[in-house]
Amino acid sequence: MGRRIQVLALLVSTCAYLAGQAGPTERQSIDNAAVNRGRTVYAQYCINCHGSNVKGGDNGPDLIRSVVVLRDRLGNDIGPAMKKLDGHPKDLTSAQIVDLSHFLHQRIEATSSNRNTNQPPNVLTGNVEAGKTYFNGAGKCSTCHSPTGDLARIGTRYTPINLQQRFLFPSVARGGKTTEVTVTPASGKAITGTLVRIDDFDVSLRDAGGEFLTFRRGPNVKVEVRDPLAAHHELLDQYTDADMHNIVAYLESLK
Amino acid sequence: MKLIGHIAAVILLSAVMLAQAPLDPAKLLQLPTDMWPMAQGDYTGRHYSPLTKINSTNVNSLTLSWVYRANPGSGPAGGGGATSATIKGTPLQINGVMYLTIPDHVWAVDARTGREMWHFSWRSKGGWHIGNRGAAVLGNTLYVETPDCNLIALNIKDGKERWHKEICDLEQFYYGSVAPTIVKNHVIVGVSGDDLDIPGYVESHDPETGELQWRWYTHPNPDDPEAKTWPSVEAMLHGGGMTWGPSAYDPELNLYYIGTGNPQPVIAGRARQGDNLYTESIVALNPDTGKLVWYFQASPHDTHDWDAIEAPILFDGEINGTRRKLLAQASRNGWFFVLDRATGKNIVSTEFVKTNWTKGVDAKGQPIPDPKKEPQFDGALVSPNQGGAVNWPPPSFNPDTGLFYVNATRAFSVYYLYDTDDKPEGWGGNDRSGWSEGMLEALDYKTGKVKWVHKWAGNGGVRSGLLSTAGNLLFAGDNAANLIAFNPKDGTILWHAGMHASMSNTPITYELDGVQYLVAAAGDSLYAFAMLAK
Numbered sequence: 001m002g003r004r005i006q007v008l009a010l011l012v013s014t015c016a017y018l019a020g021q022a023g024p025t026e027r028q029s030i031d032n033a034a035v036n037r038g039r040t041v042y043a044q045y046c047i048n049c050h051g052s053n054v055k056g057g058d059n060g061p062d063l064i065r066s067v068v069v070l071r072d073r074l075g076n077d078i079g080p081a082m083k084k085l086d087g088h089p090k091d092l093t094s095a096q097i098v099d100l101s102h103f104l105h106q107r108i109e110a111t112s113s114n115r116n117t118n119q120p121p122n123v124l125t126g127n128v129e130a131g132k133t134y135f136n137g138a139g140k141c142s143t144c145h146s147p148t149g150d151l152a153r154i155g156t157r158y159t160p161i162n163l164q165q166r167f168l169f170p171s172v173a174r175g176g177k178t179t180e181v182t183v184t185p186a187s188g189k190a191i192t193g194t195l196v197r198i199d200d201f202d203v204s205l206r207d208a209g210g211e212f213l214t215f216r217r218g219p220n221v222k223v224e225v226r227d228p229l230a231a232h233h234e235l236l237d238q239y240t241d242a243d244m245h246n247i248v249a250y251l252e253s254l255k
Numbered sequence: 256m257k258l259i260g261h262i263a264a265v266i267l268l269s270a271v272m273l274a275q276a277p278l279d280p281a282k283l284l285q286l287p288t289d290m291w292p293m294a295q296g297d298y299t300g301r302h303y304s305p306l307t308k309i310n311s312t313n314v315n316s317l318t319l320s321w322v323y324r325a326n327p328g329s330g331p332a333g334g335g336g337a338t339s340a341t342i343k344g345t346p347l348q349i350n351g352v353m354y355l356t357i358p359d360h361v362w363a364v365d366a367r368t369g370r371e372m373w374h375f376s377w378r379s380k381g382g383w384h385i386g387n388r389g390a391a392v393l394g395n396t397l398y399v400e401t402p403d404c405n406l407i408a409l410n411i412k413d414g415k416e417r418w419h420k421e422i423c424d425l426e427q428f429y430y431g432s433v434a435p436t437i438v439k440n441h442v443i444v445g446v447s448g449d450d451l452d453i454p455g456y457v458e459s460h461d462p463e464t465g466e467l468q469w470r471w472y473t474h475p476n477p478d479d480p481e482a483k484t485w486p487s488v489e490a491m492l493h494g495g496g497m498t499w500g501p502s503a504y505d506p507e508l509n510l511y512y513i514g515t516g517n518p519q520p521v522i523a524g525r526a527r528q529g530d531n532l533y534t535e536s537i538v539a540l541n542p543d544t545g546k547l548v549w550y551f552q553a554s555p556h557d558t559h560d561w562d563a564i565e566a567p568i569l570f571d572g573e574i575n576g577t578r579r580k581l582l583a584q585a586s587r588n589g590w591f592f593v594l595d596r597a598t599g600k601n602i603v604s605t606e607f608v609k610t611n612w613t614k615g616v617d618a619k620g621q622p623i624p625d626p627k628k629e630p631q632f633d634g635a636l637v638s639p640n641q642g643g644a645v646n647w648p649p650p651s652f653n654p655d656t657g658l659f660y661v662n663a664t665r666a667f668s669v670y671y672l673y674d675t676d677d678k679p680e681g682w683g684g685n686d687r688s689g690w691s692e693g694m695l696e697a698l699d700y701k702t703g704k705v706k707w708v709h710k711w712a713g714n715g716g717v718r719s720g721l722l723s724t725a726g727n728l729l730f731a732g733d734n735a736a737n738l739i740a741f742n743p744k745d746g747t748i749l750w751h752a753g754m755h756a757s758m759s760n761t762p763i764t765y766e767l768d769g770v771q772y773l774v775a776a777a778g779d780s781l782y783a784f785a786m787l788a789k
């Protein structure tokens with residue numbers, strides 16, 4: 001692909017991405033260097049009233065929720081607004097106002113997308129011993145798993161948040177396991193294989209020889225699906241949040 | 256040959272005449288038969304048809320009549336193209352012409368043949384292009400929202416624009432996705448958007464000029480007693496409650512019903528302690544003034560994004576031997592509510608899937624949230640997940656069986672807080688989903704008890720709308736691209752057809768020239784089934 005085509009493709013994909021996002025397509029492009037300069041301007045002139053988090057205080061409104069700031073582009077709205085309002089600096093240069101605009105828009109962008117962080121502050125809040133007790137007792141985890149076998153050193157392989165997600169919601173593919181299905185047609189012997197697809201009308205499997213087979217379901221066709229994770233799904237109704245945190249602590253301790 | 260030419264000309268003229276035929280407003284007050292005149296089918300929102308030509312004894316004779324593939328073109332993003340061509344909206348069928356939508360696009364299609372008649376494309380300035388829920392028609396004019404916050408009026412004859420009006424502020428991260436509702440001389444629209452902390456509202460426009468008639472915000476006035484459900488006026492005025500779902504209307508009571516969305520900040524709720532009225536509520540408004548008449552809150556102080564915007568369904572039924580005007584909703588939080596729609600008083604509150612977030616219900620029948628199941632910094636295991644026990648695809652109520660049908664999901668996820676600030680904004684957290692299972696349920700409206708359930712094969716919830724008919728049929732889609740007919744009395748499967756993708760909207764049915772059609776969307780295509788003469 002030529003460089004020009006690559007650039008075009010990048011532009012198109014960027015535009016497509018922006019078109020699918022909240023807010024206007026033609027939003028202000030954030031300049032990080034300007035954001036840093038704007039932060040300094042903010043700290044010098046604005047922070048006392050609008051707060052260190054830009055969310056306002058007793059003496060000034062929240063600027064992330066400000067319609068004036070939201071509609072601003074490169075200072076064209078906040079500059080005149082500051083000139084009109086009492087108690088606002090009148091001697092900022094045009095460049096300082098643009099920098100301030102970049103800083104405020106960066107705060108807006110960060111807020112409007114703050115659902116996307118995948119790392120909670122700290123999920124390692126449980127008790128190791130309580131987790132071990134649950135593992136070997138009420139949870140019956142030790143029926144299938146072992147801290148010296150499949151879970152040996154698991155605390156070194158995954159972050160706490162991933163440990164939490166993986167034990168709560170294990171996936172068949174991730175665990176290297178498969179869902180088995182046995183189909184017994186009306187006339188014929190039972191066939192067992194790896195489940196490929198199932199709905200109310202058809203079931204498809206791959207047998208031990210690697211052959212792909214599909215069967216029409218019906219009253220005379222017996223279908224038995226064996227989900228290797230069924231016990232995990234049933235546990236979701238039984239875990240307390242304390243159990244969840246204790247198990248994470250225990251698994252994380254397996255180093 | 257000359258005769259054939261004359262016939263062709265007559266057919267062509269007929270098609271044009273059909274395309275020009277306006278919608279008689281009286282049709283909005285009737286059960287849908289030869290038309291599907293509004294996204295909900297009729298004002299009750301039941302997604303029920305009295306048609307019986309296709310019925311449980313002959314549904315196996317249905318054949319594919321036509322397929323129409325919506326092609327938005329390949330224009331640049333923001334220019335009307337390059338958007339996901341998934342048909343989520345329920346199409347309209349008026350005088351033989353079908354009107355379907357995706358974000359920034361409207362098509363008119365011959366409802367007998369699936370041939371395109373016109374295509375309207377809007378040059379977008381942005382906004383979420385997540386989906387468009389449909390259009391509305393009054394007389395000769397079609398009304399549709401765009402993601403960049405416009406209400407557009409089109410001439411149904413040729414798709415030419417008559418006017419457009421801004422209905423929300425794109426700069427504040429609002430967007431448009433809602434199917435407008437026509438009530439008398441009002442085009443009533445809702446708004447979407449919860450990326451920043453902005454208030455939701457419903458507003459009404461003049462059908463001829465587009466001028467604003469009234470706006471009702473989904474929060475109390477600062478002096479109202481309900482304002483005490485917020486810690487401050489600022490929190491209330493930035494408290495969300497979008498109105499992105501379907502609505503219903505009772506002409507006798509002259510009440511317009513709609514559900515409201517989640518409060519904001521969405522997940523991190525510690526700076527908005529209280530019930531946060533009127534978010535996540537079912538509300539009744541006077542459609543002439545926009546004044547609130549009553550409210551019922553489905554999820555007080557929600558912190559899980561469980562919009563209560565699911566379709567309010569209207570029907571009359573017997574409660575303890577007395578005929579009552581009822582409203583039912585299967586809500587995203589996993590609870591089924593039946594209310595007296597004249598007063599908003601609660602009659603039934605019960606889970607339709609098992610959940611783990613409440614401590615029971617209060618005296619008003621509203622669930623009491625368990626604070627321990629609010630999102631936590633180290634996570635809280637919650638059921639249902641953010642997608643909910645149901646979402647936007649509408650349910651169906653069948654007056655013949657007295658059953659309320661819903662495509663339900665049982666799901667778990669862990670809800671996390673991310674924002675450690677004293678005043679969180681935006682979302683401030685999120686959930687990470689893990690496991691879910693889907694099922695089609697039939698609920699007894701008098702008790703909320705599950706009369707029958709059909710568990711969908713495989714894991715995962717199913718998002719498809721439902722349609723039931725007097726032909727003793729219930730139509731639904733599964734996750735495996737099947738359109739399925741059930742016996743609504745017991746959940747027995749009677750028929751199915753495979754499509755190229757799973758059903759992405761809600762099926763409709765109508766009768767033209769003595770032929771009953773069944774139409775459903777899968778991705779970018781409409782599939783029409785019928786029993787055609789040879």
